Amino acid sequence: MKYRLMDLLACPIxxxxxxxxxxxxxxxxxxxxxxGGPCELYCGRLAREVKPSDTPEALGCSTxxxxxxxxxxxxxxxxxxxxxxxxxxxxxxxxxxRDREEDLKFxxxxxxxxxxxxxxxxxxxxxxxxxxxxxx
Amino acid sequence: MHKIWDKLFxxxxxxxxxxxxxxxxxxxxxxxxxxxxxxxxxxGAGRHIxxxxxxxxxxxxxxxxxxxxxxxxxRLLERALSAHLVLGDMRELGxxxxxxDGVVCWYALYHDTLSGIRRTLSEVWRVLRSGGxxxxxxxxxxxxxxxxxxxxxxxxxIQDEGSEAGMLHHYSSxxxxxxxxxxxxxxxxxxxxxxxxxxxxxxxxxxAEKP
Numbered sequence: 001m002k003y004r005l006m007d008l009l010a011c012p013i014x015x016x017x018x019x020x021x022x023x024x025x026x027x028x029x030x031x032x033x034x035x036g037g038p039c040e041l042y043c044g045r046l047a048r049e050v051k052p053s054d055t056p057e058a059l060g061c062s063t064x065x066x067x068x069x070x071x072x073x074x075x076x077x078x079x080x081x082x083x084x085x086x087x088x089x090x091x092x093x094x095x096x097x098r099d100r101e102e103d104l105k106f107x108x109x110x111x112x113x114x115x116x117x118x119x120x121x122x123x124x125x126x127x128x129x130x131x132x133x134x135x136x
Numbered sequence: 137m138h139k140i141w142d143k144l145f146x147x148x149x150x151x152x153x154x155x156x157x158x159x160x161x162x163x164x165x166x167x168x169x170x171x172x173x174x175x176x177x178x179x180g181a182g183r184h185i186x187x188x189x190x191x192x193x194x195x196x197x198x199x200x201x202x203x204x205x206x207x208x209x210x211r212l213l214e215r216a217l218s219a220h221l222v223l224g225d226m227r228e229l230g231x232x233x234x235x236x237d238g239v240v241c242w243y244a245l246y247h248d249t250l251s252g253i254r255r256t257l258s259e260v261w262r263v264l265r266s267g268g269x270x271x272x273x274x275x276x277x278x279x280x281x282x283x284x285x286x287x288x289x290x291x292x293x294i295q296d297e298g299s300e301a302g303m304l305h306h307y308s309s310x311x312x313x314x315x316x317x318x319x320x321x322x323x324x325x326x327x328x329x330x331x332x333x334x335x336x337x338x339x340x341x342x343x344a345e346k347p
Contacts (some may be wrong), residue, residue, distance in 0.1 A: 009197070012230035031218045041232070083230075089205055092230035097200060121261045125300040 001031070001069045006044025009026055010031050011076035012092045018042040019083075022118070025071040027088075033130040073110075073117055093125040140302050142203040147215075155187045157340055161196035161244055162271040165190055165343075173264065177226050177256070178244025182208030185219045196236070198226065225341040227255040234265040241272045246306045249292050253306060257316055264346040270320065274308040276327060276338040283309045313340045320344035 003021075005054045010017040021044055033037045038056045042049055056062070073087040074092070083092050084106050092100075103125045111119045111127060166174060167283070168174065172194055179185050179197030181204050188195045197219055205221050212219055224230055226244070233345055237259050252273055260270055275282075275292065285293040285305075292306045313325060324343040329336060 002218075002220060005222075008220075009222075010230055010232045012224060014229040015233070017232045030213055031216050046314050051324075059205050087206070088209065089202070089221050089223055090230075093200065093223060094225050094228045097225055 001085055001088050003044035003064045003067060003069065004039050005090070007039035007042050007050075009074065009090065009092070009108040011079060011081060012094060014076065014079050015083060016076045016078040018044070020075040020077060021047065021069070022075065022114060023069050023071075024073070024085075024113060025069075027068045027070050028069040029066050045097075065091055071110075073114060075115075075122070080117065080121055080123045082118045098124060116136055140172075142201050144299065146203050153183050153186070157240065158271065158273075159184050159240055160187065162189070162238070162240060162343070163188055163193075164271070166238045166269065167191065167194070169237070169267075169269070173236050174238040174240070175236045177239055177241040178247075178261065178296050179208060179221075180204045180244075182211055182219070184240060184242065185216060185221075185238065186211060186217060189217040189219050190215075196222070196231075198224045198229070199224045200225055203320040227252055227259060229263055231263045232270075233262050236263050236264060238269045239264055239271075241270070243273060245272055246275045246308070247304050248255040248306060249289055250306055251303060253316060257318070261320070261346060266346055268346050269323075270342075270344045270346070272342050273328075274316075274340040274342070274343070275305055276329075276340055277307045277309060278327075278329070278336060280319075280335040280337070281305060300337060308338055308339065308340060313342060317342060317344050319347070321347050 006018055006021055009019050011019060038059055038061045039050050043059050046061060068088055069085055072084065072090050074083040074090055083090060107119055107127050119128055153287060174188055174193045175196045176184050179295055182197060185208055186196045197208060200223065202223055206222055209221060222230065227303055245256055254288050265271065285296040288295050294300055295303050295305055314322065322342060322344050326341050327338060328341050329338045
């Protein structure tokens, strides 16, 4: 996933924008496409809104286009849902299509690198109180 | 349902690379309109993603099969092409409103119940900008499969044979297609039919614009 996707991604459930991005692993992108130009609303790499005065140089667009987010989490600050990024692809599935075991495995793997709001309070699944349970 | 699709894509089903003429024509139209950002909804293994990316669009693809997206991603890398892929549900899109100039939903929308189809089309409406275009096809009731399998609601069946066994298929009349497209301005609506092995394949192809 390129950072520039953050300019479009919203929570599939409540449409909150922007989502909060937590990067766990990056790689250098093998294809450096500039299709689309600089972001319009939100710069995912700098985690801030794009201002009319921003230039591609100021935003570091060329660096951004060379970077792939391989693993990470997208977090909705409104509904507390978290969405994993795996193998470079964000998984923005609604609760009923998510795999609980896979989600818990992901949380256990990265629990030391993810904020408490995801690990202990994230929806639909979290590792709260040492006891894993879904929250609806 | 997405697990069935995962199995099919793993088995190599639906991984052809041909570009359908309707989608190629849609891409030309998008170019004429200076469209920049295009979403392939239910992109599968990405045959149209590759085509749109080659043409220079900022291409986005969404599918609910992780296996399909894995194949699509590998194909993009092999061809040094780029696209933004998301694993998601067509009925609940994780994109901001009004961000796409074009949406193509090809051989995908009708694998749902009528209410699911309505939800998807309402999400397509939301994510298209004003003046944005939609190319979509619907199964017609004239197709040979109509009426086969378990009927879960009027005109919606779970197919019980062939490579699409276990999948939902909803079949529409012209009137229903018009009604489903609601506030979209329908620019073109045509029944496309062809026979193979004595079986009739029949689909509605609609080109619509968000006013």
